[in-house]
Amino acid sequence: MSEPLKKMSEPLKKVTALSRDRSEVRGVTPPRSRAVKSRYVTDVLTELDFVAAERVKRAIEEARIAGTSPERLLLQEHVITPDQLSRAVAERYGLDHLDLGSFPIDMAAANLVTPAVAKRYGAVPVGFLNDRTLLVALADPSNVMAADDIRLATGFSTRLAVASSDDITALISRLNRFESAVAAAFEDGEESTALEVIDLRESADDAPVIKLVHSLIADATERGASDIHFEPQPDKSRRGGSDLRVRLRIDGVMTDAASVPKRMAGGVVSRIKIMADLDISERRLPQDGRVGLTIDGRHVDLRVVTIPSVHGESVVLRILDQDSIRLELDHLGMAPEDIERFRRSFRRSHGAILATGPTGSGKSTSLYGALLELNTEEKNIITIEDPVEYQIPGITQMQVNLKAGLTFDSGLRSMMRADPDILMVGEIRDRQTAQIAIEGALTGHLVLTTLHTNDAPSAISRLIEMGIEPFLLASAIECVVGQRLARTLCPNCKERTIVPADILRDNGFNAQFEIEAYNPVGCVRCGGMGYKGRTGLYEVMVMSEKLREMALAHASSDEITAVAVAEGMRRMRDDGLEKVKAGITSLAEVARVTGSG
DSSP: OOHHHHHHHOOOOOOSSOOSSGGGSTTEEOOSSOOOTTOOHHHHHHHTTSSOHHHHHHHHHHHHHHTSOHHHHHHHTTSSOHHHHHHHHHHHHTOOEEOTTTSOOOHHHHTTSOHHHHHHHTEEEEEEEETTEEEEEESOTTOHHHHHHHHHHHSOEEEEEEOOHHHHHHHHHHHHHHHHHHHHHHTTSOSHHHHHHHHHHSOTTHHHHHHHHHHHHHHHHHTTEEEEEEEEOOOTTOSSOOOEEEEEEETTEEEEEEEEOHHHHHHHHHHHHHHTTOOTTOOSSOEEEEEEEEETTEEEEEEEEEEEETTEEEEEEEEEOGGGOOOOGGGTTOOHHHHHHHHHHHTSSSEEEEEEOSTTSSHHHHHHHHHHHHOOTTOOEEEEESSOOSOOTTSEEEEOBTTTTBOHHHHHHHHHTSOOSEEEESOOOSHHHHHHHHHHHHTTOEEEEEEOOSSSTHHHHHHHHTTOOHHHHHHHEEEEEEEEEEEEEOTTTOEEEEEOHHHHHHTTOOOSSOEEEEEOOOOTTTTTSSEEEEEEEEEEEEOOHHHHHHHHTTOOHHHHHHHHHHTTOOOHHHHHHHHHHTTSSOHHHHHHHHTOO
16 A cells, blocks of 8 residues: 555554653643642633633623632633633643543543442543553542542542543533443343352452443444454563453444453453353353343344453454344445346346355345345245344344254255245355355245355355356356445545545556545544444446356456456446545545555
């Protein structure tokens, strides 16, 4: 990738604690000087050029008559903003100022106090400075009771920083939502026996651990994460144990979310294992399980996988939130001409429809979109999946169960005897499954399935390499869809730019002229990422007589690609370039997901 594109795609730095050079941490403004006790906040407002000295003098006189402070009077009259007031207060006391709209708040720290306590003192923990010290944001540093009570409630030492009262109020409202989500999760019916086991096997501090786990899940669900990673980190102090880094996969990209201190790490992992009905005493072998929670009135399924590592157990939670996904084809980002080619193919009475791409590229979602349109009273539709990610009324959906002996190939054999019209196979993983699926397509059934290949034309070669006869493929396959998921630019902060033609050519695009595009910036609404949501990049290859002849002749993927493009197939990166021109995504994102450049 060229240097300009590298610069465009650099992720914004995320931290969960203040670095030594605090000016480099997003959302942190260190004080310009040490605290000077003799200075008034109004003096600092003048020094920072937030308000004229004459206006301050008048405010002091008016405040004396009104019985309030001059800075509060200036705030009420909109002479200064809440952020300016909090910056002046931070400077007055020689403390760091936090902009909570952009500072990466550690929800593991924030959930150590209840919303009621945070509201009482106007103070919220926002991060861990180390294993024993919390960073606490508050609006009034003179409130010594706040720091003392948080210290007693959490057992952590505290370091204070100043944030605006509006930011703190917004964060407390967010904590209130998480508390409600936790309460809803407790009512889901999986708590009673689990709590008893925790009391027997864990310490007396389990209530905060339970709340922390559920709050992290609620936070991840609200932010649209697909996965939560709990990763033990090496213990630098050599005192035993390790911190637990929490990362979220949002729109396909990993981002830091929290840091759990080592004294709580074991309880967090054990709590997750108990929720998923796993053996908490087994730490040497991988385990997997499932759990269902109700969060903010929505049912969310979690797939839980534990992996032993040299620093402790790592846990990954896959979030399956049906309410957050739009399955209609018109909402997936496919171009109108590609949708029409795709629809003509899957509306046939028989044949095989393949969706290809790497894991997490939206293949199953595309097939679900086709099934929604095919799901009528006249059709008997059966699927076999691992897992069943989205339940569709009117369709018989089977879940792979390896322990019971239900695999893709054995399930598919049974489905063929159940008088189906349409079959969906979650994934072709081996020759047996591929053979049955292709034979099903040749015996009058419409078969929809997925395959792991880099692009659509490579599907032909891949199936031949798996041992499927070319003459069967040539007769069975009707359409192959290759796809990727690219992040969409945040509409609130994207900025216009011009991409020169030489940069386009360096990254594999046949361009003669510069294009207008947009760069990611980052704001509060997108969490500082510059992107919010994802869209699909597609290539739709419909099998023609020429392509069938090339499959029979064992033609290479490159040869098949050339013919498919000549017959009207648009490559994924070209589809991406059109979305760049439309301001939907960035050139750097297209280059990242398609591997060009």
